[in-house]
Structure formats: C-alpha cells, structure tokens
C-alpha cells in the first residue's frame with residue numbers, strides 16, 4: 001500500500017489518500033506538516049501531486065515520509081516548476097527548481113535533522129507537462145519560450 005499525500009478530490013485506488021481537509025475522497029485526515037499518524041515502515045512508497053508547494057516545513061514531511069515508508073521504496077513529488085508562472089499561484093508558499101531536494105540526498109548539503117543522516121538517494125528529477133502528447137509538445141515549446149511545466153522528483157528511501 002502507498003500513500004497519496006494532499007490528495008484533495010483526486011483519490012487514487014490502491015493508495016491511502018490523506019489530506020488536511022475532510023473531502024469524501026480522503027481516507028485519513030491529517031496535517032502533513034506534523035507527525036504522520038502511521039507506524040514506521042508501513043508503506044511501499046508515497047506520491048504527491050501539486051501539494052508540496054503548499055507546505056512550509058518540507059523537512060518535517062520528508063523525514064516523516066522516510067520513517068513511514070519502507071527502505072528502498074520511492075517517494076515521488078510532482079510540483080510546479082519555479083521557472084513558470086504556475087508556480088506562483090495563490091496559496092503556494094514554496095517554489096521548486098531541479099536542485100531543491102539536494103539537501104535530502106547529497107552528503108555535503110545542509111543538515112536535515114540532528115543526526116544529519118541523509119534519508120534518501122536520488123532516483124531522478126524530470127520536467128513533465130501532462131498526459132496528452134499534443135499538449136506535451138505544445139508545452140515543451142512553451143517551456144522553451146516561457147519555462148512552465150512541473151518538476152517530477154523521485155527519491156529512494158535509504
């Protein structure tokens with residue numbers, strides 16, 4: 001079972017769908033900037049889409065995800081790319097670029113917790129535009145001109 005964090009109204013089957021708001025689509029209502037209400041290593045991975053830009057304390061969330069997800073599982077966040085205007089929507093409090101997650105996997109970056117153990121390995125960072133091929137191509141060129149799109153971060157729990 002995997003976690004879908006900040007699911008909003010987009011419930012995913014086969015996932016535990018969590019959000020701070022009690023939408024009908026939500027399995028567990030909780031604030032993801034606090035301790036998550038799950039045991040250690042009980043999930044096979046975690047996914048979020050258009051969620052982390054609403055989070056001020058990403059360190060707490062990333063450490064909590066490393067705790068509740070099994071070693072070797074993938075934590076995947078999709079979030080607006082800061083080079084695009086879409087990153088600056090109302091309610092967004094953080095802005096991401098390709099290197100934003102380095103502190104969670106590179107040894108010589110700033111400490112994440114008191115032990116300064118880097119809880120993740122990088123699997124990949126890519127720029128994504130949507131499922132429709134035509135829109136992807138259109139958005140590819142709009143990115144060249146306007147730099148929109150979203151970043152797709154994949155990290156493996158150590």
Ligand SMILES: C[S@@+](CC[C@H](N)C(=O)[O-])C[C@H]1O[C@@H](n2cnc3c(N)ncnc32)[C@H](O)[C@@H]1O
Nearest residue numbers: 006007008010019020021031032033049050054
């Ligand atoms: C833009 S919506 C994205 C919803 C969905 N993932 C999607 O792709 O459409 C962001 C969601 O994050 C939730 N959210 C914001 N802050 C949160 C927090 N601290 N803990 C849990 N969920 C939060 C909001 O309630 C909202 O449903």
